[in-house]
Amino acid sequence: MRKLLSALIAALAITLSAPALAQEQHHAEGPIQTVVAFMNAFDAKDETAMAELLVDQAPVLFIEERENDDRVGVVPMSALVQSIAANPVPLQEPIWNLRGFEDGPVAVVTANFEFLIDGNRSHCGVNIFTLMRVEGEWKIATVTYSHITEGCSEN
Numbered sequence: 183m184r185k186l187l188s189a190l191i192a193a194l195a196i197t198l199s200a201p202a203l204a205q206e207q208h209h210a211e212g213p214i215q216t217v218v219a220f221m222n223a224f225d226a227k228d229e230t231a232m233a234e235l236l237v238d239q240a241p242v243l244f245i246e247e248r249e250n251d252d253r254v255g256v257v258p259m260s261a262l263v264q265s266i267a268a269n270p271v272p273l274q275e276p277i278w279n280l281r282g283f284e285d286g287p288v289a290v291v292t293a294n295f296e297f298l299i300d301g302n303r304s305h306c307g308v309n310i311f312t313l314m315r316v317e318g319e320w321k322i323a324t325v326t327y328s329h330i331t332e333g334c335s336e337n
Contacts, residue, residue, distance in 0.1 A: 213320050227267045240321075244326070246328075275296070287314055294309075
């Protein structure tokens with residue numbers, strides 16, 4: 183009787199989790215393409231192209247864990263975009279392992295990254311982009327990222 187009850191509970195759990203598993207499989211191609219386009223514009227220091235892919239007043243949030251003194255920041259994305267475009271030193275931020283979830287007019291895309299200044303790794307981490315579909319086009323609403331300086335894995 184216990185084996186039958188256990189089997190029924192397991193079957194019920196699988197049945198109830200099937201919609202959630204199906205939702206996790208949502209690939210969010212449109213939002214992922216927007217993130218890739220933004221990062222390509224970032225690498226090219228194309229201020230106009232970056233700005234066109236953002237919601238007005240989009241913020242960037244970051245966390246750098248430090249012993250007894252975590253650094254947390256919130257910066258207007260527009261200021262960051264201007265700073266990237268004006269920086270005379272080559273900047274790149276390769277991303278990989280993109281994962282996305284889309285639900286109606288909102289989406290989340292995550293990606294591993296490393297930030298390179300003049301070809302040298304400054305830090306790495308994970309970017310979390312939230313996006314909104316505005317007038318039929320995906321726009322980045324927020325970027326939150328971790329700032330890790332040690333233990334970065336190779337992409």
